[in-house]
Amino acid sequence: MKKNFYGILFLICRRIVRIFYPKYTVQTPKNSGPVVYITHHQNLFGPYILLLWFTECIHAWILHVFLNRKACYDHYVNYTFTKRFGWNRTLAAICAFFISSFVPNLLHSSKGIPVYRGSRKIVHTFKHSAEVMSNGESIAIFPDTDYSDTSSEMKDMYDGFLSIEKYYFNITRKHVCFIPLYVSKKKRKIIADKQIYFRDGKPFKEEKQIVYDQILAELHRLAALCGDIKQDGKG
Template sequence: MKKRFGFWVICLRQIARLFVPRISFNPADYPQLDLNRPTVFVTHHENLKGPLRIIIWTPIFMRTWVFAKLVDQKTCYRHFSRFTFSKRFGLPLWLAKTIAWPTSWITAFTLKQARVIPVYRKNKEIKQTFATSLEALSQGVPILIMPDVDYANDTDQVGKIYEGFLAIDRLYQKRFKDHIQFVPIYANKNLRKMQVGKVHAFTGELSFRKEARIVAQKLRQDLNRLIDTDQEDPAKEKKVLSKD
């Protein structure tokens, strides 16, 4: 398994950094974060803006969960032409197909170069998503997941989130006898830094379903707390940080 972004994505990251304000990330600033442990970062989708800011500026190679239809050119073309450009953006079908053709090639190629993990929605295929994720985690590669139910929601707060992704912990624990650390992460535009929240992990003291509900709630609350700091006055925030 390759442990770095492909050349195409490396170039795109450098180009994007010319236009996207710098967001620093020094893992050493967060003593609670132990990257020697299996790590799943959780962030707000924010209609794609959330993961993009992270991938552009992260110094850490991480593999992102992405809707499987976007990773294959043919299924990506159908999704773009029949839904994204036609229904979502309201374009005529002929125009949607025209735009979807080159866009699907670029999207699928870029995502493969980004080493994303395809996320399938059928029960039989989702096993492949978890298998690939377990392989990455076992080799020390963090994973980035956006569990928003409404991924098109570009508002500041995280709403309802899926809990299904947490099943990866049960699979990891069964195979490697260890728990995963789930870590909220948010690219703060005001502070120009990536903020990391509390580390959350399963204890095994409750049934998986009950504990998954608790962990999901804590992740959502912690992520919204990080997002709230992005709405504060940067000058005021700097004063608070200086006092600390």
């Protein structure tokens, strides 16, 4: 297993940011093999903290537009800065030019895996993921249907990510170890406890729903355990 696969740019930037950003402690179960961590996005908070403070190197699933300079620029100009932030197009274009010159390089250095949502190219995402896992490396996925939601409660998730089970099993004949991972603002902690697997000999469609429900329930439990939401799921 390759312990550290991050690039120099990412490592330098992470070291600089760690000087100024409060430290988050990490509490996760020990694993001898690769893991797929499932985490709440929370409008970028989840990926940001995980890549900043997680003690294990991980390949984060990243929307493919942020890994390509032109696509990244278009996304910031036509969506993020104009539609989400309400900026005028000139200001959006200026900021997008500088940001899109840096962000793709940083994310490539972090060894992120491009995600092609709503495209047949999603197959490449699954194949790439299965390959890095077969090398003993772990993955982090942020499957929120509403990435802009800043609340501590994980609501609906896309369930397509669970298809990674089929690709990994075809290569290794082993089931994926899914671990729900919660990033707590209140406790300044990255916490996980439960390992979730598909069961042997069960139809994929049937198991898919069961695993989905278990992951979502565990993320709610961890959020409540940290005091970020109430036990009934209301934050």
